Amino acid sequence: MKILIDHQAFSMQKYGGISRIFAELIKGFEDKKLEINTPFFYTENEYYRTLFPTKLKNTWIDKIHFPQKSKVLQKLLPIINNLYTIFFSNKKQNVYFPTYYNPYLIDKITSAKKVLFVYDMIHELYPEMFKVGDTTSANKLSMMEMADIILPISHNTQKDIIRLYPHLANKKFEVVHLSHSIIKEENLKIKNTLPKEYILFVGSRNKYKNFDTLLDAFAILNSKKYSLICVGGGSFSQDEIEKMRKFEVVDRIIQMNLFDIDLYTIYKNASVFIFPSLYEGFGIPVLEAMYSSCPVILGKYSSFPEIAEEAGIYCDVTDSKELAKTIDMVLTNDDFRLKKIEEGLAQVEKFSWQKSIDNTAIVLSQL
Numbered sequence: 001m002k003i004l005i006d007h008q009a010f011s012m013q014k015y016g017g018i019s020r021i022f023a024e025l026i027k028g029f030e031d032k033k034l035e036i037n038t039p040f041f042y043t044e045n046e047y048y049r050t051l052f053p054t055k056l057k058n059t060w061i062d063k064i065h066f067p068q069k070s071k072v073l074q075k076l077l078p079i080i081n082n083l084y085t086i087f088f089s090n091k092k093q094n095v096y097f098p099t100y101y102n103p104y105l106i107d108k109i110t111s112a113k114k115v116l117f118v119y120d121m122i123h124e125l126y127p128e129m130f131k132v133g134d135t136t137s138a139n140k141l142s143m144m145e146m147a148d149i150i151l152p153i154s155h156n157t158q159k160d161i162i163r164l165y166p167h168l169a170n171k172k173f174e175v176v177h178l179s180h181s182i183i184k185e186e187n188l189k190i191k192n193t194l195p196k197e198y199i200l201f202v203g204s205r206n207k208y209k210n211f212d213t214l215l216d217a218f219a220i221l222n223s224k225k226y227s228l229i230c231v232g233g234g235s236f237s238q239d240e241i242e243k244m245r246k247f248e249v250v251d252r253i254i255q256m257n258l259f260d261i262d263l264y265t266i267y268k269n270a271s272v273f274i275f276p277s278l279y280e281g282f283g284i285p286v287l288e289a290m291y292s293s294c295p296v297i298l299g300k301y302s303s304f305p306e307i308a309e310e311a312g313i314y315c316d317v318t319d320s321k322e323l324a325k326t327i328d329m330v331l332t333n334d335d336f337r338l339k340k341i342e343e344g345l346a347q348v349e350k351f352s353w354q355k356s357i358d359n360t361a362i363v364l365s366q367l
Contacts, residue, residue: 008100023047028357120281216320267292290344
């Protein structure tokens with residue numbers, strides 16, 4: 001079977017959940033002897049760079065390098081990759097597997113079956129949180145309508161698709177749960193730089209991630225014993241810094257950028273991980289924390305109960321007072337905290353990339 005996996009996620013992300021999914025799938029498909037074609041002109045995605053470039057056709061990532069790309073070049077590269085994929089894609093592919101929702105290729109590979117991952121319905125549920133003119137929702141709908149099979153990454157995502165677009169209810173769906181890629185190895189150099197006790201937040205701080213409520217809760221907690229570490233998401237904005245100063249917590253909130261290999265260290269040594277997001281299609285950080293023996297506080301909605309089940313610590317994460325109260329309870333109740341750590345370690349065993357790969361391969365073989 002010949003499968004075309006395009007560049008989109010790898011062009012958009014240096015690191016990130018979507019490109020991680022396809023990096024794991026490509027590695028797994030190699031073992032199943034599926035022929036993968038991934039045409040690229042250029043990508044800086046670190047997951048892709050760990051694959052097997054000699055086995056992947058038409059890949060230039062090790063032939064050229066743009067260490068300091070201009071903003072113009074950053075905007076041009078996805079377009080160049082589109083043209084490169086169109087030119088080099090084998091028109092005799094059995095399956096076209098786009099990694100995101102740009103329909104640039106969909107009408108050019110008419111004979112191939114189309115398989116589409118749907119990661120979430122955030123743009124549809126929270127359109128006010130995205131820029132005016134964002135075409136993600138329209139492109140996603142177009143791609144879902146043309147797909148031979150849709151692969152939501154949770155049952156909750158499938159329910160949201162059908163609720164928002166009832167005319168898709170007769171489409172073929174197959175839920176494919178994801179996993180995590182945490183390596184259970186501590187980096188002592190990083191560990192020695194961490195505060196003795198800290199609360200952890202990981203990822204972007206976009207509006208639907210609800211970081212503002214966590215900031216309010218941390219101020220309400222008012223415990224100088226604990227710091228708040230924010231991993232990823234870029235430097236704090238001026239508005240965030242002003243709010244921290246107003247609450248007099250600016251000296252106890254730290255922003256860090258880490259490599260994936262160091263995530264185990266930061267989760268393992270945290271007192272609790274807070275995932276206050278209003279919506280996630282799956283929520284890989286939940287599994288990362290549980291695997292690293294870190295209890296997780298999150299909301300009981302979206303895909304969270306499906307992924308965390310009874311191992312999650314649930315509260316209304318939109319209520320800063322309730323969130324602060326729940327954090328305090330976890331920090332001060334050692335027996336409860338240890339119980340949730342044990343439940344988390346058991347829960348995370350239900351997920352693996354091998355299961356994701358096997359389930360996806362079964363879908364492809366049916367096509």
